[in-house]
Amino acid sequence: MNSIPIQELSKQTGITVRTLRYYDQIGLLIPASKTPGKHRIYSDVELRKLQQIQFLKKLGFSLQEISDMISSREWNWSTSLMNQLDFVHKEQRKLSQMESALRAVLHSIVVEGETSWAVIQKLIQLSGQDPSLKQSFRNQMFDEREVEMLSLLPNMNSADPDSLEWIALLGQLKRLMENSPDSPDVQRIVRRMDEKRLEHFEEEDSFVDKLWEIRKSPDQSEQMGLYPIEQELLEFMELAFHIYVTRKEEQQTERGETS
């Protein structure tokens, strides 16, 4: 039997001395013996046991659970492993929700341009409402095919590049609101928005129109669970869009295009 002083054990396992003493205190890992001066002495039996403890900790079990597992001779491993797996899944869901909420705030700040409590307030409104109401409103306004298309819409709390560009474009547009809606800067943004619209919703004009109507009504937007965009920005956007579309048609006419 080789005797291992506490610091040795600490080095070999990476567990701090403090923790080893704590494990002794709660009876999880008791040293093989002690010197007359009460210094702890471990053996390789304890070394192995400590490694087991480390491993079980990596699985996320609490020291209490580990203690039970180690002491009990016949332990129902499958059950506790499955429970633990279940627990991990729940935690993962929580984290996903946190992630998505965090993104929503970050992106809202991009759109709003300024950081303020107003952003938080808006999101509190959104997150506070009953999701089933949202669902029924969506089903009421759109047919089945259109409801599916709704899931393709850019979203405040998603991280895909497509949504990100929409958010960025909105943010830029907002900062340009002091300019004229037919200024080149504004028109370039609107052109890009139109391109993106065509990419995803070409031939779906009626859907896009319906969506735009909802967007323009703050109440309806809220019921849909859409991030509230301020009225002025929407009006500015509509104006700029109108100008853009008109010019586009003129150019096509000049070039003698028929379609």
Added chain:
Amino acid sequence: MNSIPIQELSKQTGITVRTLRYYDQIGLLIPASKTPGKHRIYSDVELRKLQQIQFLKKLGFSLQEISDMISSREWNWSTSLMNQLDFVHKEQRKLSQMESALRAVLHSIVVEGETSWAVIQKLIQLSGQDPSLKQSFRNQMFDEREVEMLSLLPNMNSADPDSLEWIALLGQLKRLMENSPDSPDVQRIVRRMDEKRLEHFEEEDSFVDKLWEIRKSPDQSEQMGLYPIEQELLEFMELAFHIYVTRKEEQQTERGETS
């Protein structure tokens, strides 16, 4: 100014009375006033503030952080949001590792048939080794194309149905070791294994052979980071396989097949 007693506030927000008192104590949410008898009285200002606190808690911030955010007039939101997002990602990684380790134990128990500390010991060996060594050993034994194929191998800690069936088959085989390797039960399992091999590694005989050689050497298996399968089971499997292949060839010969 409407005055809200503590229980009212509790009901409206879902925060317990105890927690509200604690928030008062740490100065996070101080009631608007108190009755002469020291009962707390809140107003809708505090109601809104409490909702903000709830929201920020959903983002995973600590009460201290929330306190800072609320009290400071000019807070750098973006930075703390990004930090928090970062933190969430780290937690997610931890959970993924836990999940995969948990699956490894669960699956190992299936293969071993019995639940025992030996399983844990094996996995401790595996998880304890330096992953870079594993990497270099793999690169040393296999060429580039083959290394890619390695990632298609069934794995103890994955949850895909393919891996699951391999695990299940191994577990069944182990329980049948007392039978003769040419018993129908055993042969059916070996046939299924062979089918699965063909599904994924048809035309890759040399790769499969090389892998099998490694499997048969406990040392090499360990260096590869493969779950240790006991020698007897491997030999039993090889024997059964040999019988299976021989019979298959005989049948083909009988049927007068040439290839």
Added chain:
DNA sequence: ATATAAGATGACGCAGTGTCACTTTCAAGC
């Protein structure tokens, strides 16, 4: 014998409540 490293013990702190135990206040009915 002495210096010094290593060890021991004990206590506080952290985060966010739950839970007891005991006292006081409020509001309402009489």
Added chain:
DNA sequence: GCTTGAAAGTGACACTGCGTCATCTTATAT
């Protein structure tokens, strides 16, 4: 105005898993 029961108050301990002092003792090498 008095009684009563509900609601509110305060204070303290518990939980998890250690980190981090501070203070005292032991082991070890010279």
